[in-house]
Amino acid sequence: MKKLKRSARLVEMTQYLLFRPHTLIPLTVFAERYASAKSSISEDLAIIKEAFEEEGLGELHTLAGAAGGVKFTPKISKAASLDIFGEIRQQLEQPDRILPGGYLYMSDMLGQPALVNEIGKMFATAFADKPLDVVMTVETKGIPLAYATASLLNLPVVIVRRDNRVTEGSAVSINYVSGSTKRISTMSLGRRALKEQSGVLIIDDFMRAGGTIQGMIDLLREFRATVQGVGVFVESAEVDEHLIEDYVSIAKLAGVDPKTKQTSVLPGSYFHIERENAT
Numbered sequence: 001m002k003k004l005k006r007s008a009r010l011v012e013m014t015q016y017l018l019f020r021p022h023t024l025i026p027l028t029v030f031a032e033r034y035a036s037a038k039s040s041i042s043e044d045l046a047i048i049k050e051a052f053e054e055e056g057l058g059e060l061h062t063l064a065g066a067a068g069g070v071k072f073t074p075k076i077s078k079a080a081s082l083d084i085f086g087e088i089r090q091q092l093e094q095p096d097r098i099l100p101g102g103y104l105y106m107s108d109m110l111g112q113p114a115l116v117n118e119i120g121k122m123f124a125t126a127f128a129d130k131p132l133d134v135v136m137t138v139e140t141k142g143i144p145l146a147y148a149t150a151s152l153l154n155l156p157v158v159i160v161r162r163d164n165r166v167t168e169g170s171a172v173s174i175n176y177v178s179g180s181t182k183r184i185s186t187m188s189l190g191r192r193a194l195k196e197q198s199g200v201l202i203i204d205d206f207m208r209a210g211g212t213i214q215g216m217i218d219l220l221r222e223f224r225a226t227v228q229g230v231g232v233f234v235e236s237a238e239v240d241e242h243l244i245e246d247y248v249s250i251a252k253l254a255g256v257d258p259k260t261k262q263t264s265v266l267p268g269s270y271f272h273i274e275r276e277n278a279t
Helices: 006-020 029-032 040-052 079-092 111-127 143-153 211-221 269-279
Strands: 058-063 070-075 134-138 158-162 171-177 185-191 197-206 226-236 250-258 260-267
Touching: 006 040, 006 070, 006 111, 029 070, 040 058, 040 226, 058 158, 070 158, 079 111, 079 250, 079 260, 079 269, 111 143, 111 250, 111 269, 134 143, 134 211, 143 197, 143 226, 158 171, 158 185, 171 211, 171 260, 185 211, 197 211, 211 226, 226 260
Parallel strands: 134 158, 134 197, 197 226, 226 250
Antiparallel strands: 058 070, 171 185, 250 260
């Protein structure tokens, strides 16, 4: 790459880091890429680090030594998270979202790339320090959230199927009981999809009682994998007891009244975690 002016180099370096989260990049990569001295690159990185932290975009970690370099960890600030939650609440509380049976229509929200990416930032912030190898979800609505989260954590995505498919090769299948409907269902995961003893982050779009997530946890035992975290976009508060206790939710559905078309949405446990970290 040709030698750039410092202003252009700062822009290009920032973009380079944003597209390679959780990746250790040696200083020599930047020095060779921009035909600049390492001392100049270090000064540029200090400017970028300050901007990232002031704007709440994430953290830039510097590792010293021959094998050192810099690593960008994406994070979203508390203020920005609250702004996004306000948008989520506004959309979820729209009267025309209420479906028969008190269910809530969310498919259009999960089809909004900008919104899904912001939700992914919250999950990536909550689980940034966990020893993770993959992000897992069950088909189909959780897939956009899983990919958004995985892209910011620089991890592959593993998708659990509702049935076994010949294109997946040999697979492990289990039966699980829905925590809300008490119906027996099946889920399947190809043996090649997940290495044994992997650290797994489970992401799901909605949790009523937690039967589906508990099913994924049971399935992971067959791979001797470890669940390092569970992230849920919307959880229901209208159940007596959740099967899952340790999870991070973005929004909590506190009440749905099909007669009045009123929905009550509260901040999820993610925001309680944020407050605890801030105190």
